[in-house]
Amino acid sequence: MASPDKDLVPVLDKDGVRLTVDDAIATVTLTNPAKRNAQSPALWRALTEAGRQLPGSVRVVVLRAEGKSFSAGLDRQAFTPEGFDGEPSFIDLARGSDAELDATIAEYQEAFTWWRRSDIVSVAAVQGHAIGAGFQLALACDLRVVADDVQFAMRETSLGLVPDLTGTHPLVGLVGYARALEICVTGRFVTAEEAVNTGLANVAVPVGQLDDTVRDLASAVLAAPRDAVIETKALLRGAQDRTYEDQRGAERQAQARRLRDLAGVGD
Structure with missing residues (x-):
């Protein structure tokens, strides 16, 4: 896919991640299409840094990817005995203490958490394969616009692992426990039609219309007053954890x- 932010000066451009800012809209682009935007600890640290460098003016963050695939998931090099240069291999992690292992996974998860911040609305533009960590990165966002060629899959369980990059909570919230379990334990593909029908995606469009559709959605979000959007997002995100009466009070x-x-009236 052509990059809609190519003429903007990047705030960040490293390890397969580029952050650009155009007034109230920030765009985070995965920039390694030759490897189908496979993910690594270095990429996760770059994503975390992108979140920390967002200017206060940003209201919408678009997550997109160059090439035919959004992200093919974790780089297979992670499964080799050597792992990534300068990084602990999976075997090294397994041999560490419980505290060290927990801290390392928590660090990896940070790349997937900031998209839920109450002061922004995050939109994932997803085309082609979004597998494993790629699926979870799309799930980290508030909204998902998908191309009609999208193929989601959660392959961790098939590899003897579990989805651990914060994807299980939003997946169950979107599609329900039974379907989420079936998707995870079978590792099957979820197509654009099913994604829309189950609430996993907001809309599916031809791949050539993906960026324009996301841009229109971002503009619609920006049309509403910022503080009202922030309050509404907080209400909706907390609704599942509140009782009906507690939600009434929060409203x-x-x-x-x-x-x-x-009214211009102070507290």
């Missing part, structure tokens, strides 16, 4: 803040 409190703000 009242959020609306009171909005009314006072609009």
Whole structure:
């Protein structure tokens, strides 16, 4: 796919990740199409850094990828005895202490967590393969626009592992426990049609329309007042963990803040 941010000066451009900012819209692009944007610890650290470098003006973050595949998942080099240069191999990690292993996985997960921040709306533009870590990266975003050639798959269980990059919580929330379990333990592909029908994706479009559709969606998000979007996102994200009565209370409190703000009345 052609890059819509190629004329912008990158805020960050390293280890297969490029961050550009155009006023209220930031774009994070995976930039290693030759390897189908396979992921590594270095790429995860770059994604974490991208989140930390977002200017306060940014309201929408678009996640996209160059090439025919969004991300083919974890680079297979991770499964070799040598692993990546300068990185602990999986075998090294397994031989470490419980605390060291937990800390390392937690560091990897940071690349997948900041997309849920309440002050931004994140949109994944997904084409081609989104497998394993690629699937989980798409799940890290608030919204997903997919090309009609998309193929999601969670292959970790098939490899004797589990999805550990924060993808299980949003997957169950989107498609339900039974379907999420079936997707994970079979490792099968989820097509664009199924993704839309089950709520995994917001919309599917021809691959040539993917970037334009995401741009239109970002513009629609920006049309609403920022503080109202922030409050609404917080309400919806917390709804699953609240009782009905607690959610009613949260709505009242959020609306009171909005009314006072609009009326120019301080707390």
